[in-house]
Amino acid sequence: MYAPEFEYHRAATVAEAIQLLSSNEDAKLIAGGHSLLPLLKLRLARPSVLVDIGRISELKGITISDGTVRIGALTTHWEISSSHDLEHACGIMAEAAGGIGDTQVRNRGTIGGNVVHADPASDWPTVLTALGAKFNIQGAGGSTRTVEPGDFFVGPLTTTLGEQEVLTSIEAPTLGHHQRAEYAKMAHPASGFAVVGAAVVVTVEGDVCTAARIAVGGLVPVPVRMTSVETALVGKALNQENIAEAASHASNDLQGEILGDFFASAEYRKAMAEVEIRHALFHATEVSHH
Ligand SMILES: Cc1cc2nc3c(=O)[nH]c(=O)nc-3n(C[C@H](O)[C@H](O)[C@H](O)COP(=O)(O)OP(=O)(O)OC[C@H]3O[C@@H](n4cnc5c(N)ncnc54)[C@H](O)[C@@H]3O)c2cc1C
Numbered sequence: 001m002y003a004p005e006f007e008y009h010r011a012a013t014v015a016e017a018i019q020l021l022s023s024n025e026d027a028k029l030i031a032g033g034h035s036l037l038p039l040l041k042l043r044l045a046r047p048s049v050l051v052d053i054g055r056i057s058e059l060k061g062i063t064i065s066d067g068t069v070r071i072g073a074l075t076t077h078w079e080i081s082s083s084h085d086l087e088h089a090c091g092i093m094a095e096a097a098g099g100i101g102d103t104q105v106r107n108r109g110t111i112g113g114n115v116v117h118a119d120p121a122s123d124w125p126t127v128l129t130a131l132g133a134k135f136n137i138q139g140a141g142g143s144t145r146t147v148e149p150g151d152f153f154v155g156p157l158t159t160t161l162g163e164q165e166v167l168t169s170i171e172a173p174t175l176g177h178h179q180r181a182e183y184a185k186m187a188h189p190a191s192g193f194a195v196v197g198a199a200v201v202v203t204v205e206g207d208v209c210t211a212a213r214i215a216v217g218g219l220v221p222v223p224v225r226m227t228s229v230e231t232a233l234v235g236k237a238l239n240q241e242n243i244a245e246a247a248s249h250a251s252n253d254l255q256g257e258i259l260g261d262f263f264a265s266a267e268y269r270k271a272m273a274e275v276e277i278r279h280a281l282f283h284a285t286e287v288s289h290h
Helices: 013-022 036-041 077-081 085-099 102-109 111-117 124-131 228-231 240-247 264-287
Strands: 005-011 025-032 049-052 062-065 068-072 135-139 142-148 151-154 165-175 180-187 193-206 208-218
Touching: 005 165, 013 025, 013 049, 062 085, 068 085, 077 085, 077 102, 077 111, 085 124, 085 165, 085 180, 085 193, 111 124, 111 165, 111 240, 124 180, 124 193, 124 208, 135 240, 142 180, 180 264, 193 264, 208 228, 208 240, 208 264
Parallel strands: 005 049, 025 049
Antiparallel strands: 062 068, 068 165, 135 142, 135 165, 180 193, 193 208
């Protein structure tokens, strides 16, 4: 089906994009179009005006300095997956980007469009939650604010981003010498979207875990921190037995709505959350496993 008719404007700057959003009540931004165009074709969105931000250079690129990775909202998954600097500074981001969709999706899809679209099956929300990322947002009159993932994602396809705001960049801490991070997902075979995804960031001194941040997504409306699993890991040696024991606490943290469909039931996804947490921890800590 063709998209409904819309007026098209191309913005040259973030300020111009915000001005166009403010002066057109029913306007929507378009970046790579990989999430928005399917919505238009399915008539799930009918904006009368599209504001193309795809050529705004201030929204593109990856910079790493003072222990922080800053990725412009318009940076594509391919640019993230192929950045050697990022692979060294925060390898989980390059790894997660490389596992998104297929070549076309990675070439056109942007990290900003991915998080603003807020599909529960997306990889970035889970990874960025585990990393403790921050979202930088610009609004009318040059106002800016910074939001953490827990305050940004509200539910499926819903965030706290205002109608006249632009996500400008995403920041995440670089991984320290003692930190390891990994993302494991059970991917839908047709799209690559996460049926269940688990992201772990652990600090390991000697062979003991001294801190952990773990999030799961795909099976829940918004990413969920696995605080019971984190607590069970801290202070323990990261061996196969302790990892399996800690992961078994996952169901304590999954008390809210669990998503299910004809491909994978809610019950199955819940069971797989524990498995993907284990996988991610085994890979992060290089514990051999079957
Ligand atoms: C076949 C297929 C497979 C996929 N597989 C995966 C997968 O395995 N894992 C995964 O995580 N994702 C997957 N995706 C989703 C893909 O990652 C997203 O479609 C893409 O990243 C969205 O970015 P975009 O630039 O195309 O956004 P657009 O479609 O242009 O925009 C999406 C939404 O974000 C808004 N928006 C965009 N940029 C900004 C901004 N800077 N500030 C404010 N609002 C903004 C738009 O208004 C719109 O509402 C898949 C998509 C397809 C089509």
